[in-house]
Amino acid sequence: MAKYRVLIVEDSPTMRQLLVFALRRLKDVEIVEAQDGMDGLRRVSSDHFDIALIDINMPVMDGLKLIRLMRDEESLRQIPIIVVTTEGADEDRERALALGANEYLTKPIQANRVLAVVKDLLKANA
Amino acid sequence: MSSQDPKASSRAEEFLSIFRKGAEFTRELLKEKERLRGELASVRDRQEVAAQSPEQWEKLRRELLSRIHSLEQECSSVRERLDQVERENGQFAQRYVEIEEENNNLANLYVASYQLHSTLDPDEVLKIILEIAINLIGAEVFAVYLLNEETGELRAVASEGADLAGFPRIKLGQGMLGKAVAATEATCWDVQAGSDPSQPVVCVPLAVQDRPVGAIVVHSLLQQKGGFTPLDHELFNMLGRHAATAIFAARLYSQSARKLNTIQGFIDLLTK
Numbered sequence: 001m002a003k004y005r006v007l008i009v010e011d012s013p014t015m016r017q018l019l020v021f022a023l024r025r026l027k028d029v030e031i032v033e034a035q036d037g038m039d040g041l042r043r044v045s046s047d048h049f050d051i052a053l054i055d056i057n058m059p060v061m062d063g064l065k066l067i068r069l070m071r072d073e074e075s076l077r078q079i080p081i082i083v084v085t086t087e088g089a090d091e092d093r094e095r096a097l098a099l100g101a102n103e104y105l106t107k108p109i110q111a112n113r114v115l116a117v118v119k120d121l122l123k124a125n126a
Numbered sequence: 127m128s129s130q131d132p133k134a135s136s137r138a139e140e141f142l143s144i145f146r147k148g149a150e151f152t153r154e155l156l157k158e159k160e161r162l163r164g165e166l167a168s169v170r171d172r173q174e175v176a177a178q179s180p181e182q183w184e185k186l187r188r189e190l191l192s193r194i195h196s197l198e199q200e201c202s203s204v205r206e207r208l209d210q211v212e213r214e215n216g217q218f219a220q221r222y223v224e225i226e227e228e229n230n231n232l233a234n235l236y237v238a239s240y241q242l243h244s245t246l247d248p249d250e251v252l253k254i255i256l257e258i259a260i261n262l263i264g265a266e267v268f269a270v271y272l273l274n275e276e277t278g279e280l281r282a283v284a285s286e287g288a289d290l291a292g293f294p295r296i297k298l299g300q301g302m303l304g305k306a307v308a309a310t311e312a313t314c315w316d317v318q319a320g321s322d323p324s325q326p327v328v329c330v331p332l333a334v335q336d337r338p339v340g341a342i343v344v345h346s347l348l349q350q351k352g353g354f355t356p357l358d359h360e361l362f363n364m365l366g367r368h369a370a371t372a373i374f375a376a377r378l379y380s381q382s383a384r385k386l387n388t389i390q391g392f393i394d395l396l397t398k
Binding site: 012 | 254257261
């Protein structure tokens with residue numbers, strides 16, 4: 001059984017594959033992919049996750065709404081959230097962090113940076 | 127009382143064992159003390175002998191100076207070795223960072239190439255090209271152009287950040303973009319010029335066997351993307367070849383699928 005379970009909520013298959021590549025370097029990790037906010041909410045509600053990486057601009061339900069719903073739900077409140085997005089403006093960052101995201105990373109991503117942030121949050125939340 | 131006997135006996139054994147160890151340690155200390163005392167006496171003897179004769183004194187002095195010199199040499203050699211190990215350590219750390227970066231770059235190239243060849247649907251291929259340009263290159267306003275071989279004109283078929291209609295048609299071989307596409311080599315212009323929406327910052331020609339089939343024209347980059355990295359240039363080269371091949375293959379496949387449907391319909395008509 002995997003030590004950590006990571007949820008990637010991202011509509012772009014290319015981006016999901018890149019994140020999976022980066023996160024596979026963690027030991028004992030199980031990665032689950034969701035293709036939009038609604039899919040992500042369904043998965044996070046039905047299973048345990050140690051961390052979630054969420055995109056902002058997605059069809060069906062955007063990342064900000066998913067973060068708000070997760071932070072409003074008692075059982076999901078403790079899951080660390082990393083936003084991975086193209087939106088680089090300060091106000092977008094502040095909005096996501098104010099809603100309860102723990103970290104905010106902009107695309108194009110650097111695999112090392114993603115990995116370091118995930119490791120830090122997993123350690124802090126252990 | 128009888129139940130406490132084994133416990134008392136065990137504690138006594140433990141105490142005796144500690145005591146024995148202590149005694150042994152003391153004996154070793156005494157032995158060492160004797161050895162040092164002997165050595166000190168020998169040094170004193172030699173000093174006394176040397177003090178009586180100037181030759182002996184000079185000999186002892188030279189011996190000591192020689193010993194100091196050899197120790198200094200040893201010390202400097204150890205320092206040099208330490209410096210060398212530190213330098214090597216720094217080089218290894220640097221190499222590790224470079225390998226990590228190379229690994230990440232290869233992962234990006236692999237993912238881009240894998241995604242491009244994962245479908246034979248022309249619309250899907252275009253969607254994947256857009257995804258790669260946004261997520262891997264950091265393009266904000268850009269378009270994918272395809273060449274009409276009959277008219278020699280490039281027309282935008284997919285775009286991001288601006289309406290498709292806003293991207294002008296390009297004549298192959300004419301103007302900065304037309305010439306860049308005809309040259310089948312990625313061309314980068316000043317990124318700062320990206321503030322002018324009509325001015326492209328990069329043109330990546332899509333070519334199959336050096337025959338242009340289209341281009342990706344980027345007009346501006348995401349605000350967090352300061353400029354192009356070596357990985358971007360590798361991506362441009364990879365996109366220029368792989369995206370073109372993927373588009374070409376998808377077009378051929380859809381044409382053959384259409385033809386197959388027509389022939390099948392014709393056969394059905396004849397046989398029914």
